[in-house]
Amino acid sequence: xxxxxxxxxxxxxxxxxxxxxxxxxxxSYGTGAELNHSWQLAERARKNSEAARTAILDHExxxxxxxAQPYSGDGQMPGVAAExxxxxxxxxxxx
Ligand SMILES: [Zn+2]
Numbered sequence: 053x054x055x056x057x058x059x060x061x062x063x064x065x066x067x068x069x070x071x072x073x074x075x076x077x078x079x080s081y082g083t084g085a086e087l088n089h090s091w092q093l094a095e096r097a098r099k100n101s102e103a104a105r106t107a108i109l110d111h112e113x114x115x116x117x118x119x120a121q122p123y124s125g126d127g128q129m130p131g132v133a134a135e136x137x138x139x140x141x142x143x144x145x146x147x
Contacts, residue, residue: 055117058108065104072097 075094082090112118 068104
């Protein structure tokens, strides 16, 4: 189950991507030096987004809190009842 730190990383990522989107949107306006400034802001926002995404992946790698429940090793796969495996051709004589 994802932990609180992972959730914080995701919120950071969402905010960074939103900022990036707004910065890219602003490229539709302005010319010359103003456009150049907007481009630099967009590039910075893009790098922030990438860093936020990397932080999530690093956390998942280090903490493994987003993995499914680990296999318990008792010989039975989750969700597969033993009865379902032996029913076979019951009730069918092949007549
Ligand atoms: Zn975690």
